[in-house]
Amino acid sequence: MKCKLLFSVAFLLLTWLLWAPLNFAQGQITSPTTAEIFKQFSEQVVKIEVVENGSGAKASVGSGFFANERGQIVTNYHVVSKLIHSPDRYRIDVSAPSGQITQAAVLGFDVIYDLAVLRTDRSIKGFLSFETTPVAQGTRLYSLGHPQDLGLTIVEGTYNGLLQHSLYPKVHFTGSLNPGMSGGPTVTHAGKVVGINVATEGEQISFLVPAARAFSLLEKTAKIEKPSTANFLEEVGRQIQANQARYLDGMFSNTTPSVTLGPYSLPTKPADFFRCWADALRRKELPYVVISHDCSTDDYIFVSSEQSSGIVRFYHQLLSTEELNPARFFTLYASQVQAGNVALFGNEEEVTPFRCVTRNLQTQGGKLKGVLCARQYVKLPGLYDAVFRGATLGARNVGLVTTLSLSGVSFENIQALTRRYAEAIKWRR
Amino acid sequence: MAPLGYIEVLDSKGNVLERRPIDSFPIHIGRAYNNEVVIDDPYVCPAHVAIELDDRGSLIARDLNSVNGLRLGSGRKKRLPMLALNSGSQFQIGHTILRYRSFDHALAPTLLDRENGTSFFGSPHIAAFAGIMVFALLCLEGFLGSVERVTIAGIVSEPLVTFATLFLWAGLWTLAGRVILSRFYFFEHVTIASFAIVAFFAINAVAEWLEFLFPFIPALWVAGVFGAGVILATLVFGHLRFASMMRRRSRLWAAFSVSAALIGISFISDYANRSKFSNVMEFTGIVKPLDAAWVPTMSVDRFVENSQKLKSDLERLAQKAKPTQP
Numbered sequence: 001m002k003c004k005l006l007f008s009v010a011f012l013l014l015t016w017l018l019w020a021p022l023n024f025a026q027g028q029i030t031s032p033t034t035a036e037i038f039k040q041f042s043e044q045v046v047k048i049e050v051v052e053n054g055s056g057a058k059a060s061v062g063s064g065f066f067a068n069e070r071g072q073i074v075t076n077y078h079v080v081s082k083l084i085h086s087p088d089r090y091r092i093d094v095s096a097p098s099g100q101i102t103q104a105a106v107l108g109f110d111v112i113y114d115l116a117v118l119r120t121d122r123s124i125k126g127f128l129s130f131e132t133t134p135v136a137q138g139t140r141l142y143s144l145g146h147p148q149d150l151g152l153t154i155v156e157g158t159y160n161g162l163l164q165h166s167l168y169p170k171v172h173f174t175g176s177l178n179p180g181m182s183g184g185p186t187v188t189h190a191g192k193v194v195g196i197n198v199a200t201e202g203e204q205i206s207f208l209v210p211a212a213r214a215f216s217l218l219e220k221t222a223k224i225e226k227p228s229t230a231n232f233l234e235e236v237g238r239q240i241q242a243n244q245a246r247y248l249d250g251m252f253s254n255t256t257p258s259v260t261l262g263p264y265s266l267p268t269k270p271a272d273f274f275r276c277w278a279d280a281l282r283r284k285e286l287p288y289v290v291i292s293h294d295c296s297t298d299d300y301i302f303v304s305s306e307q308s309s310g311i312v313r314f315y316h317q318l319l320s321t322e323e324l325n326p327a328r329f330f331t332l333y334a335s336q337v338q339a340g341n342v343a344l345f346g347n348e349e350e351v352t353p354f355r356c357v358t359r360n361l362q363t364q365g366g367k368l369k370g371v372l373c374a375r376q377y378v379k380l381p382g383l384y385d386a387v388f389r390g391a392t393l394g395a396r397n398v399g400l401v402t403t404l405s406l407s408g409v410s411f412e413n414i415q416a417l418t419r420r421y422a423e424a425i426k427w428r429r
Numbered sequence: 430m431a432p433l434g435y436i437e438v439l440d441s442k443g444n445v446l447e448r449r450p451i452d453s454f455p456i457h458i459g460r461a462y463n464n465e466v467v468i469d470d471p472y473v474c475p476a477h478v479a480i481e482l483d484d485r486g487s488l489i490a491r492d493l494n495s496v497n498g499l500r501l502g503s504g505r506k507k508r509l510p511m512l513a514l515n516s517g518s519q520f521q522i523g524h525t526i527l528r529y530r531s532f533d534h535a536l537a538p539t540l541l542d543r544e545n546g547t548s549f550f551g552s553p554h555i556a557a558f559a560g561i562m563v564f565a566l567l568c569l570e571g572f573l574g575s576v577e578r579v580t581i582a583g584i585v586s587e588p589l590v591t592f593a594t595l596f597l598w599a600g601l602w603t604l605a606g607r608v609i610l611s612r613f614y615f616f617e618h619v620t621i622a623s624f625a626i627v628a629f630f631a632i633n634a635v636a637e638w639l640e641f642l643f644p645f646i647p648a649l650w651v652a653g654v655f656g657a658g659v660i661l662a663t664l665v666f667g668h669l670r671f672a673s674m675m676r677r678r679s680r681l682w683a684a685f686s687v688s689a690a691l692i693g694i695s696f697i698s699d700y701a702n703r704s705k706f707s708n709v710m711e712f713t714g715i716v717k718p719l720d721a722a723w724v725p726t727m728s729v730d731r732f733v734e735n736s737q738k739l740k741s742d743l744e745r746l747a748q749k750a751k752p753t754q755p
Contacts, residue, residue, distance in 0.1 A: 287578055324576065326718035332576040334716050343708040352746035354710040357739050358644040362726035369644075370729075372736055373710035376743040378750045384743070389712050394721030411740045415733045422729045 033189055037142050038154045041191045044128045045144045045152060045184055047095040048075050048104070048118070050082050059090060063145035063184030063197065064118065066127040067218055073118040074214045075183030076198055077109045078302045080116050084109065084236065085304050085379070087229035094120055097152055106232070108221035111239045112301055112310075113168060113213045114198050116183075117221045128185055130211040131192035137161050143175055143206075145184025145197055153181070157206070159194060167247055167273035167299040167310070171195040171208035237380035240301065240309055240408050247271065247297075247312070248413050252420035261291055261318040264392065264400050265426040273297050274312070287323035288332060292316065301408060307345045309383070309408025314421070316402045326396040333399040337369065337391040341403070351385065352376045360393070365426040367393040372418060377408070386414040390422055400425070432488040434516065434531035436466055436480065441526070455481035458522065459493075472497050472523030480514070480529070488514045488529070497523050548617065550671070556616040559623030564592050566630050598622050606672040614671035621667035625660055632656045641715040642725060654692060662688035 044066045049058040062079030066072070073094065083090040083106060092104040102122045109116040135141075139159040147153050157175020173186060177200045185193045186208050195208025251270045259268040259278075269276050276295040294315040301310035319336060321329050343354075356373040374386040385407045392400045404421045406414060436456065438447040449466045458466040461475035468477070474495040483489050490512045492499040498508030500521045512520055516531035549555060567588030572579060599618035606614045636653040643649065666684035669675055675683065727735075 285578070288576065323578075327573045328576060330716060330718045331574055335576075337714045337716050338712050340712065341710050343710070346708055348706040348750065352743055352750055353707050355739055355742050355746070356710060356713065357736060358712075358714050359732050359735075360642075360644060360724050360726040361729050361732055363729055367721040367724055367726055369714040369716050370732060371712045371714045372732075372739065373712070374736075374739055374743060375710075376747040378747050381747075387710055389714065391714060391716055393716065393719075393724055396718050399716070415736060418736070419729055419733045422732075 034142065034154060034156060037187070037189060037191065038144075041128060041185075041187060042097055042144065042152055042154075043125050045097070046073060047146045047149075047152070048073070048079055048183060049093045049095070050080055050090050051093050052090055054089070058093075061146065061149045061180050062182045063180065064094070065144070065183075065185040065193070066124050067117075067130075067193075067214065068127055069124075070222075071120055071122065071124040071127075072107065072218060072221070073104065073120065074185075074196060074218065075116050075118060076196065076209075077111050077114045077116045079183045080106055080109075080118070081302065081304050084116075084232045087232060092118060094118070096122075105227065106229075107224050107227050108217060109232075109235070110213065110217050111236050111303065112243045113209050113217075114302055115196065115209055115214055115217050117217055128187065128191060128193050130215050131188055131194045135159050135188065135194055139188065141173060141175070141186050141188060141194055143173065143177060143181065143184060143186040143197055145177075145181030147178035147180045149180050155181070157186075157204070162210070163207070165272050165275065165298070167297050169210055169213075170198070171210055173206045173208050174204050175206055176200075176204055177206035233379050234381075236303065237377070237383055240303070240380065240383055241410060243301075243310065244409055244413055247273070247310075248409065248417060251312070252417060252424045256424060258424075258426070259293055259316075260428065261293060261316055261400065262320055262398055263395070263428050264316075264318065265428055266293070266316050266400070266402065267314070267421065267424040268293065269295055273299065288319060288321040288329070290336075291318040291320075303380070303408070304350070306347050307350045307377075309385075311407045312405070314402065314404040316400060318398070318400050320398040322397070324397070329397055329399075333391070333401075336399075336401050337389070341373075341387055341405070343375075343385060346375070346385070350378055352378060354387075361390070361422060363422050363425060365423075368422060368425065369393055370422060372414075374411075374414060380408075382410055383408050384411055384414055385409075386418075388414075388418045388421060390425060392425070392427075432482070432514075432516075432531055434529060434534065437528040437530065438466075438468070439519070439526040439528055445528075451480065455479045457493075458527070459495075468522070468525050470523040470525045473525060474523075477522045490514055490520055490529075495522065550617040550620045550667070551614065552620075553616050556619040556623070559620045559627070560592075560595070563595060563623045563626050564588065566627065567591055570630070595619070595622055595626065602668045602672050609673055610671075617671040618668060621664060621671075625664040625667075628660045628663075629657065632660065637715055638717060640713075641717045641719075642723075644714075645727075654695070658688045658692045661691060 046064050048062045048064045050060045051057065052059050059082050060079060062075055064073040064075035067074040080092060083092060093101050094104045095101045102120045104118040104120045107117045107119050137160055141157050141159050143155040143157060145153060155175050155177065157173050160172040160174050163170045163172055171194065173195065177197050181197045184197045186195050186197060187193050193211050195210055196214055198209050199207040252267050256267045256270045258265045274295045274297055276293065278293045281290040292315060296313040297311055299310065300308045303309050317336060319333055352375045354373045354375045356371055358371045361368040361370040369391040371389045372386065374384050377383040387403060387405045389401065389403045402425060404417065406417060433451055436449045436451060437445045440446055456466060457464040457476060457479050458468060459475050459477040460468055460473045464476065476493045477495040478499050479491045479493055481489060481491060490499060492510050499512060500506040500508055501512060502519050514529045516529065516534045519526060519528045568584050571587045572584050599615060599622050602618040603613055603615045606612055632653065640649055662684040665687045666680050669680045669683060
C-alpha cells in the first residue's frame with residue numbers, strides 16, 4: 001500500500017516534471033493574459049500624427065490614450081511640440097484602431113515632464129484610468145503604442161521602480177520601447193496606467209513618465225474648453241522659468257561637496273541627480289598631465305527638435321608639468337583656456353549667437369581669468385544658455401581650467417550661479 | 430654776359446633728346462639741312478626760327494614767317510613773332526619742344542650714390558643680423574609653441590620654409606628694382622622685410638600681454654590692428670624706396686593705400702563673419718605666466734554686475750532675430 005502511494009506520487013512528480021517545461025514554453029508564446037489585455041485595452045490607444053498643413057504630410061508620429069470620460073487624450077509633449085511651436089503650420093490627426101481619423105486640439109502641456117493633453121470631439125468607447133496604489137518592483141507591465149508607425153503593438157516588460165538619480169522622476173521600465181510608442185500607456189494587467197512611454201536608452205532600458213504627473217496635468221486642463229494657441233510659447237517659457245528654482249537654488253553653496261585636484265579644491269556632485277566622472281591623461285610621451293573631473297545632469301528638457309534645455313554640466317581640467325618651462329606650459333594652458341565650445345543645439349531661429357565677456361577676477365581664494373559667454377532664446381523670452389569658464393592665474397607649472405555650462409535659465413540665475421561657482425574654486429595652502 | 434649755351438630738343442616729359450652748342454649768332458632752326466639745328470618734324474618749316482641777339486644784346490627767338498609759328502613753353506599757346514630767351518626758357522615750333530640753357534646755368538647739387546656703402550639698410554652685416562634675428566625668433570616661436578618633447582633638429586628645420594619665403598620676397602623686390610632702377614638692392618630688401626617681421630612679432634607679444642593684463646579695455650584690438658597697419662605701410666614704403674623711382678610723397682601714399690586696403694579687407698570680412706550665426710562660443714581668455722600679484726583684477730561681484738551689459742547686448746540680438754509679426 002505504502003509502496004503504491006509512493007509510486008503514485010513518483011508518477012505524478014514525473015508527469016509534472018515532463019509537462020512543466022512544456023507548459024512554461026506555452027506560457028511564453030501565447031499568454032492568454034497578454035492577448036486579453038491587448039483585446040481589452042487597445043480600443044483606448046490612438047495613433048497621433050502631426051500633419052503639415054501645406055503638404056498634408058505627417059511631420060511626426062506618436063501614440064496616446066483616452067484618459068477620462070470627456071475623451072481627453074494624454075500623450076507626450078515632444079510628440080506634438082511642432083504644433084506648439086508653430087500652431088499655424090500644423091494640425092493633429094488622431095487615428096483610432098478602427099481607422100477613423102479625427103482632428104485634435106492641444107488643451108495643455110507640461111514641458112518639464114514631457115506631457116500633453118489633447119481633446120477631440122468624437123465620442124469614446126472607454127478610457128484608461130491611472131494606477132493609484134504603489135507598484136512592486138518586478139511587476140509585469142504592458143506597454144501599448146505604434147512603434148515606427150507599424151500598427152498598434154503590445155510590449156511586455158517589468159516595473160523597476162523610480163530612477164534613483166534623476167532630476168525629473170521617471171519610471172524605469174525594463175522592456176523595449178521604440179520611437180512611435182511615445183505617449184502610449186504602460187499598464188498593469190488590470191489596465192491601470194502606471195506611466196506614459198517617453199524615452200529609451202538602448203536595449204530593454206526604457207523610461208515612463210509617472211502616472212501621477214499626467215493625472216495632475218489632466219486636472220489642470222479639466223476646465224479649459226478652448227485653449228489659445230497664441231500663448232503656447234509663452235507657456236513653454238513660463239514652465240521652464242518656474243522649474244529652475246527647483247534644481248538651481250543653493251547649487252554650489254557652501255554645502256556642495258568638494259574634490260581635490262592638485263593644489264585646488266573644487267565643487268563636485270552638488271545634488272543626487274548629478275553624475276560625475278573622472279579621468280586622467282598621463283602618457284609617457286607627453287611632458288604634461290591632464291586630470292579631468294566632469295559632472296552633469298542626465299536629464300534634459302525637450303523644448304523642440306532643435307533645442308534642449310535644463311542641462312547643468314561642469315568640468316574641471318587640471319594641467320600640470322614637471323618638464324615644460326613656464327612659457328611652453330602656458331602655450332598648452334592657454335590653448336585649453338581658449339578651446340572653443342560648441343553648443344549642441346540651436347539654430348538662428350531659436351537662439352542668438354553667443355556673446356562673451358572676459359575679465360581677471362579676484363575671488364576669495366585667488367585670481368582667475370573669467371570668461372562668461374551667453375546666448376538668449378529668441379522665442380522664449382527671459383531664457384538663456386550660458387557658459388562660465390575660469391582659469392587660475394599665478395602658478396607657473398600648474399593650471400586649472402573649469403567650465404560651468406547652464407541651459408534654459410534666467411539671467412539672474414546665470415549671475416547667481418556664476419558668482420557661487422567662481423567662489424567655490426578654492427586654493428589649498 | 431655772353432649768352433652762349435645750348436639748344437636742347439626735349440620730349441614731352443622734359444627729357445633731353447638732343448643737345449646742340451651755340452658758339453655764334455644767329456642760329457637757324459628748321460627742317461632744311463642748311464640750318465644749324467635740324468629738326469625732323471613735318472610741322473616745322475624748312476627755315477622756322479632764328480636765335481639771335483637784339484639791338485640791346487639780349488637773346489631772342491624770332492619767327493621766320495613759319496606756317497605753324499613760334500609758341501612759348503609747350504602745348505597750345507598763342508603764337509608769337511618774337512620771344513625773349515633766358516637760360517631755361519622753353520618754346521615750341523611745330524610739335525617740337527626746345528629749350529635754351531646758357532653755359533653758366535645753375536645746377537642742382539650732386540646726388541649721393543646709394544651704392545657707396547654708406548646706407549644702413551644696404552649693409553650686408555645689418556642684413557645678416559636682421560635675417561638671423563628672424564630665424565631665431567621663428568625657432569623660439571616654434572619651441573615655445575610646442576607642448577611635446579622636441580629636438581634641436583626639429584626646432585631648426587621647422588621655420589626653414591618661412592625663412593626661405595623671406596628671401597624669395599626680398600628677391601622679388603630686388604628683381605623689380607633691377608628692372609626699374611637697373612640696380613640690385615638685395616640686402617636692403619632683406620633688411621626691410623626682416624625688421625618688419627621682427628616688428629610684427631613684437632607687436633603681437635605686446636598685444637597679447639596687454640590683453641592678458643587689461644581685458645577690460647574694449648578697443649585694444651583696434652590698437653593692434655592699427656600697429657600692424659603702420660608696420661605694413663612702413664614695409665611697403667621701404668621696399669618701394671629701393672625698387673622704384675617714386676618720390677617720397679608718392680611712396681607714402683602708395684604705402685598707406687596698400688596698408689589701408691588690407692586692413693579694410695580684414696575689417697569687412699570680420700564684419701561679414703560677425704553677423705553670421707554660430708553655435709560656437711569663443712573663449713578669448715589669454716593667460717600668461719605672471720605672478721598673480723601683478724595681475725589687475727576685479728571682484729566676482731562686480732564682474733557679475735557688469736554682465737548686465739552682456740544681457741542688453743543679447744536682448745538687442747534677440748530683437749533682431751525675432752521674425753517680424755505679420
